[in-house]
Amino acid sequence: MKTLRLEKRWSQEQLAQMSGLNVRTIQRVEKGQNVGVETLKSLAAVFEISTDELVNMIEREIETPEAKKVDVDAAMHQRNEAHEKVKSIKYFYINTAFLALIFFLFMVPNYNGGENAGPLIAVLVSFAMIIAGHALVVFQPFGERWEQKKIAKILEQQSNSHNSTSKD
Numbered sequence: 001m002k003t004l005r006l007e008k009r010w011s012q013e014q015l016a017q018m019s020g021l022n023v024r025t026i027q028r029v030e031k032g033q034n035v036g037v038e039t040l041k042s043l044a045a046v047f048e049i050s051t052d053e054l055v056n057m058i059e060r061e062i063e064t065p066e067a068k069k070v071d072v073d074a075a076m077h078q079r080n081e082a083h084e085k086v087k088s089i090k091y092f093y094i095n096t097a098f099l100a101l102i103f104f105l106f107m108v109p110n111y112n113g114g115e116n117a118g119p120l121i122a123v124l125v126s127f128a129m130i131i132a133g134h135a136l137v138v139f140q141p142f143g144e145r146w147e148q149k150k151i152a153k154i155l156e157q158q159s160n161s162h163n164s165t166s167k168d
Contacts, residue, residue, distance in 0.1 A: 008047075
């Protein structure tokens with residue numbers, strides 16, 4: 001009802017005056033508190049809608065703030081998670097570029113025609129292991145989403161096997 005009142009740019013006092021009700025009654029209706037049938041009829045007449053439409057609108061307005069708050073909280077949580085994920089990916093790329101730069105600037109010039117090949121290969125393998133470990137942490141190829149997919153697949157297979165045995 002508050003939406004209807006605001007669409008018509010009426011104050012609570014103006015609506016109270018037009019409907020012949022008390023301002024406190026208008027406030028109770030907008031809060032979703034119980035009011036009498038005559039009150040609803042009065043308000044519906046002012047808005048030129050049926051009492052059923054008015055009751056439905058009041059119920060929707062009461063449910064909406066809570067639902068919106070939950071939706072906003074969930075969206076903020078998802079946004080924060082995505083932001084953290086993007087930051088970790090950014091740091092992964094920075095780390096990888098840093099290690100590659102160190103390898104090519106400081107290690108490759110010390111190759112000396114194969115004389116330092118052993119230590120060079122050891123450093124390359126070490127850097128590759130650091131990058132791979134960091135990639136596993138950042139991209140989580142066997143993380144929670146992977147587990148959920150595997151669980152769903154196993155449950156589906158189990159239900160399919162139960163369905164096929166029950167048909168026999």
